[in-house]
Amino acid sequence: MKYFKGNIGYVAGSALLLSSTLSMARAQTLAMSDAPEAFKKLSLEQLMETEVTSASRTPQKWSEVASAIYVLSQEDIHRSGVMTLADAFRFVPGMQVARLDSSTWAVSSRGFNSTTANKLQVLIDGRSIYTPLFSGVFWDVQDTMLEDIDRIEVIRGPGASVWGANAVNGVINVMSRSAKDTQGTLLTGGAGTEERVFGGVRYGGKFAENVYYRIYGKYFNRDDSALPNRDPALDEWQMGQGGFRIDWERDMQNRFTFQGDIYDGNKAQWSSVSTPTSTTMLNADTTVGGGNILSRWTHDFSEESQLQLQVYYDHTHRDIPQVFREDRDTGNIDLQHEIRFGSRNDFIWGLQYNITADEVGNTYSVAWDPPAKTAQTASAFLQDEFTLIEDRLKLTAGSKFEHNDYSGFEAQPTLRLAAFPNKWQTIWVAASRSVRTPTRIDTDVRINSFVPPATTLQALGNPEFGSEKVYTYELGYRVQPLRQLSFDTALFYNEYSRIRGVDFAPPTTFVIANSFDAETYGGEVAANYDLLSWWRLKGGYSFLRLQMHKRPGSTDTTSEVSTEGSDPRHQVFIRSLMDLPQHLQLDTALRYVDRLRSGNIPSYVAADFRLAWEPIAGLEFAIIAQNLLDRQHPEFSTARRNEIEQSIYGKVTWRF
Amino acid sequence: MALLRKLLPLLCAILIAPPGHAQAPTPASREYAIKAAFLFNFAQFVEWPTNVFAEADSPFVIGVLGANPFGKSLEEIVRGESIRGHPVQVRYLRADEPIADCTALFISQSENARLEAILQSLERKPVLTVSDVERFARRGGMIRFVNQQNKIRFTINPEAAKNAGLSLSSKLLRLGEIVRTGDP
Numbered sequence: 001m002k003y004f005k006g007n008i009g010y011v012a013g014s015a016l017l018l019s020s021t022l023s024m025a026r027a028q029t030l031a032m033s034d035a036p037e038a039f040k041k042l043s044l045e046q047l048m049e050t051e052v053t054s055a056s057r058t059p060q061k062w063s064e065v066a067s068a069i070y071v072l073s074q075e076d077i078h079r080s081g082v083m084t085l086a087d088a089f090r091f092v093p094g095m096q097v098a099r100l101d102s103s104t105w106a107v108s109s110r111g112f113n114s115t116t117a118n119k120l121q122v123l124i125d126g127r128s129i130y131t132p133l134f135s136g137v138f139w140d141v142q143d144t145m146l147e148d149i150d151r152i153e154v155i156r157g158p159g160a161s162v163w164g165a166n167a168v169n170g171v172i173n174v175m176s177r178s179a180k181d182t183q184g185t186l187l188t189g190g191a192g193t194e195e196r197v198f199g200g201v202r203y204g205g206k207f208a209e210n211v212y213y214r215i216y217g218k219y220f221n222r223d224d225s226a227l228p229n230r231d232p233a234l235d236e237w238q239m240g241q242g243g244f245r246i247d248w249e250r251d252m253q254n255r256f257t258f259q260g261d262i263y264d265g266n267k268a269q270w271s272s273v274s275t276p277t278s279t280t281m282l283n284a285d286t287t288v289g290g291g292n293i294l295s296r297w298t299h300d301f302s303e304e305s306q307l308q309l310q311v312y313y314d315h316t317h318r319d320i321p322q323v324f325r326e327d328r329d330t331g332n333i334d335l336q337h338e339i340r341f342g343s344r345n346d347f348i349w350g351l352q353y354n355i356t357a358d359e360v361g362n363t364y365s366v367a368w369d370p371p372a373k374t375a376q377t378a379s380a381f382l383q384d385e386f387t388l389i390e391d392r393l394k395l396t397a398g399s400k401f402e403h404n405d406y407s408g409f410e411a412q413p414t415l416r417l418a419a420f421p422n423k424w425q426t427i428w429v430a431a432s433r434s435v436r437t438p439t440r441i442d443t444d445v446r447i448n449s450f451v452p453p454a455t456t457l458q459a460l461g462n463p464e465f466g467s468e469k470v471y472t473y474e475l476g477y478r479v480q481p482l483r484q485l486s487f488d489t490a491l492f493y494n495e496y497s498r499i500r501g502v503d504f505a506p507p508t509t510f511v512i513a514n515s516f517d518a519e520t521y522g523g524e525v526a527a528n529y530d531l532l533s534w535w536r537l538k539g540g541y542s543f544l545r546l547q548m549h550k551r552p553g554s555t556d557t558t559s560e561v562s563t564e565g566s567d568p569r570h571q572v573f574i575r576s577l578m579d580l581p582q583h584l585q586l587d588t589a590l591r592y593v594d595r596l597r598s599g600n601i602p603s604y605v606a607a608d609f610r611l612a613w614e615p616i617a618g619l620e621f622a623i624i625a626q627n628l629l630d631r632q633h634p635e636f637s638t639a640r641r642n643e644i645e646q647s648i649y650g651k652v653t654w655r656f
Numbered sequence: 657m658a659l660l661r662k663l664l665p666l667l668c669a670i671l672i673a674p675p676g677h678a679q680a681p682t683p684a685s686r687e688y689a690i691k692a693a694f695l696f697n698f699a700q701f702v703e704w705p706t707n708v709f710a711e712a713d714s715p716f717v718i719g720v721l722g723a724n725p726f727g728k729s730l731e732e733i734v735r736g737e738s739i740r741g742h743p744v745q746v747r748y749l750r751a752d753e754p755i756a757d758c759t760a761l762f763i764s765q766s767e768n769a770r771l772e773a774i775l776q777s778l779e780r781k782p783v784l785t786v787s788d789v790e791r792f793a794r795r796g797g798m799i800r801f802v803n804q805q806n807k808i809r810f811t812i813n814p815e816a817a818k819n820a821g822l823s824l825s826s827k828l829l830r831l832g833e834i835v836r837t838g839d840p
Contacts, residue, residue, distance in 0.1 A: 036729035039693035044831055047697065048809060050690055075769060181723045181766050184750055484840050533794050533838045583773060617752055617773035655770075656752045 009352040018630075066396055066418035066428035066492035067159070068094065068476055070526055072152040074177075076538075079577055079587045081610040083146075083220070083649075086139040086172065090591060091575060093158040093540035094490070094524040095170070096567050098636035099644050101225040102235040103267045105139040106636050109156045109170030110492065111520045111546045111567045113636075119436055119468075120334055121159060121167035124174040125259060126334075127294055127312050132356045132375060133326060135166050138318070139502040141263060141288050143241055145202055147186055147292040147653070150177040156524065157492055158472045160434035161398040161414035164352070168434045168470055169494075178257075179204055179212035179247040180633045185656050192624075192649020196221045196236075210249040217242040224268075225642045233642050234283055239265030255298045262291035270640055271323045274365045281639070282322060290316040304340040309333075325361030330354065343390075348398075356379045358440070360517035367446045369461075375440075377404040383414075394418045406438040407467045426478040436468040442500060442512055459502060459510045466514055470496045484530040491523040499548065499563075501556035515554035518563075520546045525584055534579040542571040565597030566637075585612040599637020605629055618655040624648070673742075677783045689729040690808055691801055695762055695786055700741045700801060701825040708759060708782050709742055716742035717757060721749045721774065722764030729836050730762075763787040763797070771795060782821045798821075798822070799832065811835050 039047065070092050082088045086105040089095045096113040098106045108117035121128065124144060132135045152174050182204040189199035200218035207213060219240045224232035243261035250256060269286040271342035272279060294312035301307065311333045319325045336350030357374040383398025399413035414432035421427070422519040442465040449457045473493045480486040501515025522544035529537040544567055548560045573590040580586055587610040597601040607629045612622035625648045627633070634645040695718065709716075716739045720726065722727045734744040747758065752771065755761055761783050766773060769791045778785060784798045792800035793813040798820070800811045812832035817824050 036689040036692055039690050040696065040733045042693060044694070044697050044701070044827070046806060047690060047694055048831065050807065078769070183723070184752065478672060518773040530840065535790065579772065583776070614770075614773055617777060618768055 013336075037302060064420065064426060065478070066394070066416035066423045066430060067099050068156040068474065068488075068492075068524065070094075070156070070488070072154070073418055074147075074149055074151065077149060077152070079585065079610060079612075080575070080589065081587070081608055081622075081626065083198070084139070085142050085144070085146075085152075087257055088152065089154065089172070091538075091540070091573055091589070091596055092154045093526045093573075094522075094542050094544075095154065096544075096571075099225075100636045100638045101233060101270075101640075101642040102222050103140045103237045103269070104638075107137065107568070109154070109172075110494070110522065111169065111544055112563065115248060115636075116266060116441070118165065118439070119164045119168035120170045120172065120176075122172040125176050126296065126310055127314060128332070130166065131316065131328065132330070132439060133328070133358065135436065135439045138288075140237070140267065140317075141239070141265070141290060141316070142320075143218070143239065143263065144174065144176060144243075145200055145218060147188065147200070148176050148182050148202060148214070148216065150175045150181075156490065157430070157474050158412075158414065158432040158434040158470070160412040161400050161432065162348075162350075162383060164379055164381075164400050164402060165377075165404070165410060165412070165435055165437040165467075168436050168468075176245065176259075177592065179214045179245045180249075182214045182245075183212065186653070188544040188651065188653040190649050190651035192647060194212070194223045194626075194645060194647035196223050196650040207246075211246065212248075213244060213246045215242070215244045222392065223645075226645050228634075228641050228643060230632070233270075233640060235268050235642070237265060237269075238266030239288075250421075253300045257296045258294070260291065260293035264289040269320060271320055271364070272449070272639060273322050273363075274448050274456070276364070276448075276456065277450065279450040279452070280495065284321045284323065286318070286320045288316075288318050290314070304372070306339075307335070307337045309335050319361070322363055322365070324363070324366050326358055327360075328358040330356040341566060344387045346385040348384075349380070350380065352379045353377070364448055368440065368444045368450075369446065369532075370444070373440060374445070375405045377402055379403070392420055394420075404437055406443065407435075410435050410437065412468060424480040426476075428474075428476045430472070430476075432474075433470045434470055434472065436470075438465045438467060445512075455508060457510065459509050460570060462512045462514065465500070465512055466498055467500050468496060468514070470494050478501045486528045488526040489523065492521065494520045496520070498551070501550075501554060501559040502596075503555045505555070513554065513556070515551055515556040515559065516548045516563075517546045517551055520544065536577045537574065538577070539574040540572070562598045565599075568594035568596060568603070570594040583614040585610070587612075593635070596636065599634075600638060601634050604633045604635075606633075622651045622653070624651065685725075685727075687735075687803070687808070688726045691788070692726050692730040692733050692811070694801070694808065695760065696733050696737070696744075696786065698786065698828070699744075699760060701828040702760075702784055703823040703825075704759065704784075705821045712741065714742060716740075716746040716759045717745050717747055719747045719749050719755055719758035719761040720764065721755055721761055721767055723753065723766035724748050725764055726762075756783065758783050760784040760786065763789060763792070765789055771797075778820070780820060784817070784820075784822060793835045794837065796837045802833075808815050809833065813837060 026379050072088055080091055080427045086097060089107055090097045094110055097308045104115055106113050106115045106117060109120055112119055116134045116136040122130055122137050155171040157168040163171050182600035184204055186202040191197045198220035202214055202216040204214035221238040224234055224236045228234050241263035248256040265288050267286045268283055270281050270283050273282045292312060292314040296310040309637055314330045316328045332354045334352045338348040340346050354377045359372040360368045362371055379400055379402030381400040385394060385396045387394055396416040399411055401411050403409050412434045416430040418426060418428040443461045443463050445461040447459040451457055476490040478488045496518040499516040499518050500516035501513060502510040503513045503515055505511055525541045527539045531537055546564055546567060548563055575589045578586040589608040591606045594603060595606055601646050606627045609625045609628060610622060612620050614620045627646045632645040635644045660663055731746050737744045749755055763774060771789055786799045787797055788801040793811040795806060796816055798813055798817045802809045802811060810832045813835055815836055
């Protein structure tokens with residue numbers, strides 16, 4: 001299998017992306033305005049007794065959510081100094097993030113990490129970004145104006161009852177600010193050792209009274225990663241991206257959002273290329289590009305009832321000369337309706353249809369049969385959050401039902417119970433079933449790999465490949481013993497069946513199959529401590545064990561070791577955020593990542609540092625240093641043994 | 657770059673074709689309608705230095721800095737009102753507009769990241785600062801709204817008010833929770 005690992009890394013399969021924008025809906029407070037004149041007549045004392053929401057729904061406080069949720073705020077992202085979305089998740093407990101080379105990341109939640117990690121649902125403003133080719137994410141092309149992100153919500157564990165297949169081990173929701181909240185001009189730019197040069201511009205304005213817009217453009221050029229002997233690995237890359245967002249609050253009942261992005265980039269990328277008589281590592285000029293357009297309509301029937309309709313179109317293009325080419329078009333329509341019955345039931349249901357069509361370029365090394373494919377998914381979900389005891393006990397029950405072209409009908413139910421013994425404690429338990437549906441890589445791929453002197457190994461997709469299934473059991477506890485101190489802990493036990501492996505069919509063929517059962521267990525702790533008004537600490541610890549068990553009849557000889565060895569057992573991070581006099585900010589972070597047995601990657605400790613100065617309001621100068629403790633280190637197994645170097649860059653941001 | 661070529665028509669399309677139907681009222685939440693009433697009410701319980709108003713009929717300016725969360729509710733509340741003989745005016749201010757001319761200033765959550773700089777620029781200026789930004793009063797602001805059990809309460813930093821030359825009535829101090837700059 002090791003011969004294919006590299007190739008599967010940039011190749012793909014297909015799956016059904018089902019997304020829902022539940023949390024975005026939740027984030028929008030719905031309360032209708034009562035006549036302000038009525039409040040004007042009230043005294044201060046009377047105002048203090050006025051209920052903010054009159055039995056209408058409110059966005060759910062994250063401290064009451066019955067799942068393992070972590071939120072990265074705009075400030076968290078800004079002050080961590082990260083330049084990519086993938087790197088931001090290094091500061092989320094329970095997530096595994098490894099950078100393989102200059103432009104490749106492996107990101108997963110609760111295990112099974114790889115460049116094609118396939119058990120995570122990822123959305124940017126309601127648009128699913130994992131590719132149906134292999135149901136993983138090409139992290140190199142997932143970018144946005146980081147300054148305009150409002151927050152990133154990360155749910156570890158299953159979210160499939162609402163979010164659909166592939167939300168097996170987690171859901172990531174990147175939410176950008178409304179155009180209304182990003183008015184004015186923002187200029188940012190900088191340069192450094194790894195971030196060679198980068199810049200961005202955003203302008204937000206107003207078309208009319210309630211119609212706000214913003215447009216943005218950005219560019220970066222990133223340096224090579226390093227080989228173990230410190231030579232540059234020759235994998236530099238550059239990307240440009242632009243986009244817009246319009247938010248229109250038409251009236252009290254109707255809100256519209258239109259947004260879109262377009263991007264284009266090229267990267268020097270190494271791939272192993274086989275012919276019937278040779279194999280070579282080729283440095284190809286890979287091009288990537290794409291664009292998307294989305295519109296969303298939110299309608300309030302009443303304080304208790306809200307409808308949301310979202311439609312998007314997404315195009316992606318990737319061409320690795322002589323290895324792999326893919327053009328993909330995806331259309332998605334999503335309807336959801338949240339309705340509150342009485343004071344006890346918060347009911348939400350939704351319908352979704354997704355169609356995705358691809359066309360791939362076949363080569364001797366990597367081919368797909370058929371070379372073009374269209375796949376459709378239709379789904380429905382419903383969920384009720386039921387208050388058993390007011391302010392004390394809440395039960396959430398729901399399920400997603402979907403039909404896809406690969407595995408037919410799938411049901412993904414969940415049951416969650418949250419108890420609030422008092423204002424500062426939450427205890428929750430959950431049991432869920434989810435599936436990872438087959439994708440194009442599972443059923444349609446053919447990879448040839450020449451092994452000197454004269455053998456060609458072949459890996460084949462398997463049309464009989466079925467869904468991977470998992471039962472998840474979770475227990476969580478949140479506590480805020482002091483106003484300044486809070487902890488959030490979660491424990492989980494996952495039972496997987498029919499996990500993907502490659503069965504060996506002598507003498508030279510490997511066939512993708514549901515070869516393994518597996519279990520994972522572990523826990524995560526997140527802590528926040530506001531030590532002083534000017535000094536805050538944030539920390540996280542994650543523990544994870546993964547055990548694979550070969551199913552009877554399987555002849556897989558390699559996946560067990562490589563899968564079990566691809567996630568760090570222990571991870572720790574601690575961040576310090578200081579607001580110093582003279583408009584200075586000093587932020588530091590320490591991270592420990594345990595060793596990976598796969599590829600023999602040693603454990604490492606990384607230190608990041610950021611010093612920023614805001615001499616006048618809106619103008620910020622910052623120096624950021626990342627991976628300070630070593631000159632370079634590997635983070636994941638790669639064919640060329642790439643290592644990630646220390647990075648220092650300077651950045652200026654100006655808002656006006 | 658091919659990007660620019662693709663981007664241009666898109667940008668043109670946005671800039672040339674602004675959607676119509678612009679005059680519908682902005683939806684504002686009940687929460688902010690209540691906060692707007694609070695804001696107007698606070699002014700009755702604060703004494704400004706006499707030299708704040710150039711003329712007897714100079715306006716009492718309530719500024720809203722950053723993204724406006726009130727919709728039209730603040731304007732509706734102060735419409736036709738005057739505070740101690742000064743007609744009340746609402747101004748919506750962007751980050752780059754001068755704020756020291758305001759009599760009272762509401763700082764929107766959108767300005768959270770710049771808050772320290774904003775407060776610094778108002779140092780010793782007789783402007784009543786109000787906000788619902790996290791830890792606002794402990795960061796040197798004067799009055800912060802806090803949502804508590806579905807009701808709105810407020811914390812007050814009397815020291816910050818005093819430094820700015822404002823005096824707060826004892827009633828206000830009794831109703832709010834008192835904090836000081838730098839309190840945990």
